[in-house]
Amino acid sequence: MTTPTCFQAYSLVSYDKIIISAVFLMISVMSIFILKKYSLSPKMKILAIYSHLLFLFFPVFILSTHTVCGTLCMSCYNNLPALVAYALPSATMATAVTGFFFLPALLRLNGNRKFRNRWIENFLWGRGLWEKIYTIDSAKPVAFSFRGFRSAIFISMGMQEILNKRELEAVILHEIAHIRQHSSMLKISNFVFRIFSPFYIIAGFHHENKREEMEADNFAMKIQGTRKYIKSSKKKVSDFYNHK
Numbered sequence: 001m002t003t004p005t006c007f008q009a010y011s012l013v014s015y016d017k018i019i020i021s022a023v024f025l026m027i028s029v030m031s032i033f034i035l036k037k038y039s040l041s042p043k044m045k046i047l048a049i050y051s052h053l054l055f056l057f058f059p060v061f062i063l064s065t066h067t068v069c070g071t072l073c074m075s076c077y078n079n080l081p082a083l084v085a086y087a088l089p090s091a092t093m094a095t096a097v098t099g100f101f102f103l104p105a106l107l108r109l110n111g112n113r114k115f116r117n118r119w120i121e122n123f124l125w126g127r128g129l130w131e132k133i134y135t136i137d138s139a140k141p142v143a144f145s146f147r148g149f150r151s152a153i154f155i156s157m158g159m160q161e162i163l164n165k166r167e168l169e170a171v172i173l174h175e176i177a178h179i180r181q182h183s184s185m186l187k188i189s190n191f192v193f194r195i196f197s198p199f200y201i202i203a204g205f206h207h208e209n210k211r212e213e214m215e216a217d218n219f220a221m222k223i224q225g226t227r228k229y230i231k232s233s234k235k236k237v238s239d240f241y242n243h244k
């Protein structure tokens with residue numbers, strides 16, 4: 001009697017795995033194609049970057065899960081649904097972590113420029129606020145910050161067109177406050193979810209937390225010494241979306 005050896009290198013190249021890997025790689029390449037070809041909203045850009053990463057990582061994780069299952073003689077070996085069930089969380093985690101570290105860099109590569117406004121820069125630098133600010137090519141007035149390994153603020157062309165410099169400064173201060181809101185980010189439940197779910201990062205751009213919003217507005221008010229500009233900038237943005 002010989003002990004059964006589960007792992008056989010040739011079974012790595014079964015048709016189902018080749019097909020699923022090819023389909024996933026195709027989706028991955030397509031996401032980058034869509035990202036380059038169409039002018040997407042910042043949210044859709046982020047979604048495209050994340051799906052590119054997820055579908056790129058997935059075949060790698062399927063093959064390595066297969067190898068591990070085979071080596072350990074586990075039943076997940078050559079059981080495609082089980083392999084997917086094991087590979088998906090790992091691939092999602094890898095995507096979230098990669099995105100967390102590289103998303104600002106990826107967004108910058110995608111045609112975004114450094115935000116340039118001497119007056120606002122001098123105002124911020126004079127107060128020790130050195131956050132990196134980028135301009136994104138979107139006609140819609142949007143502003144968001146990315147809290148990650150390399151924090152950055154993104155302000156759309158549309159936003160820069162409808163706001164005057166004091167209002168723009170207020171919006172930037174509001175986003176700086178978001179980047180600095182580490183206290184709430186460290187609340188464990190929130191923190192784990194933010195790190196491991198790429199979808200949270202996408203949702204996170206929408207400022208759903210009322211308390212954080214208030215704190216960010218208060219920060220802008222404190223630095224500018226008035227609530228006037230944060231208020232008028234919000235009004236201009238909401239008027240834009242309500243087609244007034």
Ligand SMILES: [Zn+2]
Binds near residue numbers: 174207212213
């Ligand atoms: Zn906000």
